[in-house]
Amino acid sequence: MAKFLEYVPGTSFLHRMNPSVKLICAILFAIACFTTSNLVFLGVLLAGAVALAVGCGLGRETAGLTKAVFAFSLILAVVLLLTTPTGEPLIALPWGYLGTGSLLAALTAIARLEAAAIPLFLVFYVTRMSDITNSAVKQLHVPYKYAFTFTSTVHFIPVFMNDMAGIMEAQTARGVEFDGSLAKKLRLMMPLCVPLLVSSVRKTNSAAIAAEVRGFNLRTRASGYKDYPLRTEDYLALAACILILGAAIALAVTG
């Protein structure tokens, strides 16, 4: 399996799409998810996103991501469950009650986050990093510095995760046991953040220097070698995402 958010080579429909269009579509899709509260519609969007991922042969990567997002959205869902006393009361709470409405709200939150996250993450799995940067610079007129910084940050996430794993492994080898309660795990991990931070700062610093000695400062919008023409598929995808957003807005207004 590919590392977290690392490009997976391929020739799927998504791989071949224009990088800027992919990014815009993913953002439109995410906005649509946050606009609507219709659980059925969200379910359709989520199914669509999963189908897209599986269709590109990225089922496993997406499953991993879905789990990570699920863990995060679960926290949100629990909070919603306990603080949204609507619908038929199911369980009485000291400060109100837990009702069918609370359940619906929690479910909606999970579906929404999952549906919004999948296409955004997919962009990074199906697009070479330099294509995202260069296309964003050429076609969206994002200043190169910002585009490069953004993609580099994403690129560094797996590096940092790897570092953290390495540091923990080294500690385990020295007899520190990371199993046990979450609190214990956190307490053991806190002191490791310092070496992680130091090594991250050093790495980002040397990355910046290496980029600079390879002419980073000379870069202009015209520098890019590749062109990123828009094809029919790109227009179709954009149209589809605009339609989805339109539907989400319509549902929000009428519903």
Add this chain to the structure above:
Amino acid sequence: MIQFRDFSFRYREGADLVVRDINLTIPDGCFVGITGAAGSGKSTLTYAVNGIIPHCYPGDFYGEVVVEGLDTMEASLTDLSRLVGSVCQDIDSQMVATVVEDELLYGLENFAVPREEIPDRVTEALAAMGIADLRDRTIDSLSGGQKQKVAVASVLALRPQVLVLDEPTAELDPASSVAVFDLLARYAREHGTTVIVVEQKIALLSDYADMLVIVDGGRIRFADAPEAVLAHADELLALGVNVPRATTLVNTLADRGLYAGPTVRTVAGAVTAAKEVLA
């Protein structure tokens, strides 16, 4: 030509001079090997050539370093980087792309190499490092040694006048290290490139270098042809430099007055010398 004149440097975070009283002249087209114990200041010397010092690491800079007529203190880092191509020691953090081809394109695009030249340059640089088959691979999927070759190829594509490589074979097995040095030396000869390479494997280095520089505690102890430097095997060992066994063996024979030929670096050389002694 590259000239160090009374160059000394102290990092801002450090208390001591990390390199001191460096006087060295490197003629054009020279293949220079730098070696020395860990922390002796090898990387710092390379930073002085490519301008990372003083432009990226602040500190106290004494004397001057002139690279192809540019005073590194006055010239901008960008101007220096047109002349000097660098591969840094930390290979992972200098990769900017996810795919090998894009890694090579990065510098070419930055330096505005004409579009029609780009494909040839990429192909040529990959071929020069013997990694034409890695072109479409993700960098993530490469071994440490393959990454090092990619990093070297990505600066070769820029055709710099000076190449600075900080331990480019650290992750390579002995056979691949030899292959990389072969390719590098051939490339440098064909293009008249000055090469400065930091390398721990002194036997390998002395097979290719015109000049061997031994750094100890921030000072240059020796800067001479490899044979001349290796004649001082005892001192080198004391400095923590790995001298080939063959060299120490034959040097011992020479010290006893049994052998008067040139210094050897290889087992084959030692065998020849031994035959001479025994004849």
